[in-house]
Amino acid sequence: MSKNIARLAVTAGLTAALSFGGVMAPVTMAFAEGTPTVATEKGKVAITDETYTGTTFKGIQIFTAKVTQDQKGDGSWDGSAAKTLSDIQWAPGNVKTLVTTALKDVTGAPDVDADAQTWAEFISTTQGSNFGETTAVDTGTTLDLIAKALEGDKTLTWTKPSDSTKGSFKDLDNGYWLFVTDTPSTTSGANGNTDAYTSPIFTIVGGSDVNVAPKKDVPKVTKAVKDDKNGKFVTDDSKNVFTAANKAADSAAEQPVEYQLAGTVTSNINTYVKYSYTFTDELPSTMVPELQGSNPVVEVKIANSVVDPACYSATYVPGESTNTLTVSFENLKEVKDKAGNPITVDGISTVYVNYKAKLDASKITQDMLGKAQVNNVKLTYSNNPHTNGTGTTVDHPAYDYTYGIDVTKVGSDEDETGNPKTLEGVQFTLQEKGSNEFIKADGTTTTDTNAAILTTNDKGMINVVGLDEGTYTLTEVTPAPGYNNSASKGVTFTIARGTLQQDGTAVTPDKDSANVTAADGVVKAGSATVSTGKLSFTIVDKKGSNLPLTGLNGVTFTWIAGGAVLCIGVAHLIRSRKQAEESEQE
Structure with a gap:
């Protein structure tokens, strides 16, 4: 018993x-x-x-x-x-x-x-x-x-x-x-x-x-971009990247933009012998990550520990339809730090991947100004403790924007249609406030003035793409023949984005903040307008002046008389030589 x-x-x-x-x-x-x-x-x-x-x-x-x-x-x-x-x-x-x-x-x-x-x-x-x-x-x-x-x-x-x-x-x-x-x-x-x-x-x-309840969690992933205006990956300091990720930023051509991928792991990771884990990041075709050779430059962290690069693979496959950066762990449970110490990965761990990417100046077009360049990440993870099965998260996006200007150059006179005459061949330079570099038409910069000359086309226009939010000065260096250089002291303007939306909404610069300023009469009144991703305005050059002339008829008569005397003298010389030659022959 x-x-x-x-x-x-x-x-x-x-x-x-x-x-x-x-x-x-x-x-x-x-x-x-x-x-x-x-x-x-x-x-x-x-x-x-x-x-x-x-x-x-x-x-x-x-x-x-x-x-x-x-x-x-x-x-x-x-x-x-x-x-x-x-x-x-x-x-x-x-x-x-x-x-x-x-x-x-x-x-x-x-x-x-x-x-x-x-x-x-x-x-x-x-x-x-x-x-x-x-x-x-x-x-x-x-x-x-x-x-x-x-x-x-x-x-x-x-x-x-x-x-x-x-x-x-x-x-x-x-x-x-x-x-x-x-x-x-x-x-x-x-x-x-x-x-x-x-x-x-x-x-x-x-x-x-x-x-x-089932004993598991589905990993989650997010993507954040560091806005150079506030230098943060989150929109709210009291929250983390999963609850308040900053999804939107803007940049100039070739300007490095910092991205952060963040992923959690399943709460029952202790049941797994092997836990595969892969970030797949689809960049827009207009962007390229920072590279070392053909491989992307990334930093991977778990909590505050930097992961030894030998514990993961980082690859980049460029393309138009697919432009993919991948960071993959064969077994996340075996990661170590750079000193070779094991890093504990449990149900509350977060994995971070930081990298930089930039807009390729050769791929920036007028059509993409102010429109979101969408950058998506998804996470693939082991989802069965006893098999090699995997699951995948939905795509999580971040957005980058760039802007441009259209400037039209006209004269103070009118063409045959009665409209202000557009001026071809006028040359300008463009600089951002506080910078000693000059901006080319594709948004890239140089310290060589001659390499950055912007010249108006047959419609009297210059177009510049790949600009970031900021204040700029456009300076006229060579006017059209017969016109004065009215903008020699520069036209100052601001590209102001307002508030970037977190959903990929197109951006139109804020007209009220454009502040297009110059000397009186240089910028055509009311010409400053905004459209998606673009600021436009018109610069006016005055036609050169004609000063009064006197004594023009007397001068003309003197030239005519002098010419006649010269002709008579030449004819007489030729006749005299001919007569002399005939006498010698006799």
Whole structure:
């Protein structure tokens, strides 16, 4: 009798230890608060995932047993009371062989022919140190080995959900069960997040209904860009990059822009032996990352530790339709810092990738001014602790913008249509305030003035692209023939973006902040206008003056008389020489 009671107490501890796959402190039988009652009705299990509602689960029984639990005075089960297993037997089928084979090399494993009670006690005492209903089993523990063996066998018949609710199981035989993910779902949208598989859920069926949430998290990823106006990756200092990532910035041609990729890992990473993890970053075709040879220059950090580049691969594949930067870990659980020290990666770890990219000046066009250059990242991650399966997140974007100017040069006179005459061939230089460099038409800069001359075309226009937000001075250096240089002291203007939206909305510079200023009459009144990504205005040059002339007719007569005398003299000289030659011949 005393031996049976002792075994019952161990079984009660086993019940608590194995419930939900975690470990709880062993309990003793305490009957004072309720009436211990053997469950006779079939059991129910509900696995609820409110986000991935399409994910299905499956279950399999490991041990059959009588299940005892306290009942309240009204006959309902006391859900807070522990369940006790007795008369433990192996479930029908091949479960015993699979479990005992999986555990045969574990220190202290019973003989394969030992009874089910003995095996249950062994599992209870060797399931690992990670415990609690909300935790995930550690890889390599007895519970993990059991789940891996059962999931990997294709001959087992698993119990499927009872109805359209993907995790609802009814009419289950009482005993000890394992539940795992059957088929993961995705969130809505063409590129929805792929669900991760739950760590093994071990629970006792019988008595009170079992309600449990999957033990996993789907990794999340985001992308931020550092705005050079405030130098931050977040829009709110009180939040982090996942809750307030800065999605938008602007830049000049060839100006490095800092990007940050950030990703979390699944909360049950401790169940994985190997955890693959890959950032795939699709840059717009107009951008190129900073390169060292053909490889992108990146810095990878986990928390405050810089990861040794030997622990990951960083590649870049340029192209028009795909322009891809990839940072990939074969096994994130084995990363080290630059000093060779292991970096702890757990369910609360965040992985950061920092790199720089710039707008390629040769690819900037008028059509893209003020329009978002979309830069997308997605994350691919291991999503099944016991296979090589992977899941993928949705794309997360960031945006970069650039701007330009259109300037028209006209004279103070009119053409044959009555409009101000446009002036071709007028030369200018453009500089940003505070800079000693000159800006070319493609937005790149140089200290060589001659290399940065901007010349009006046959429509009297200059176009400059690839400008950042800022204040600039446009200076006329060579006017059109017959016209004065009215802008020799420069025209100052500002490209002001206002507030950059975080959704990729096109940007029109703020006209009220343009402040197009010059000497009186240099900028045509009311000519300053804005359009998507562009500021336009007109500069006027006055036509050269004609001063009065006198004595023009007298001067003309003198030139005519002088010419006539010269002609007579030449004719006389020729005739004289001819007569002299004739006399000599006679």
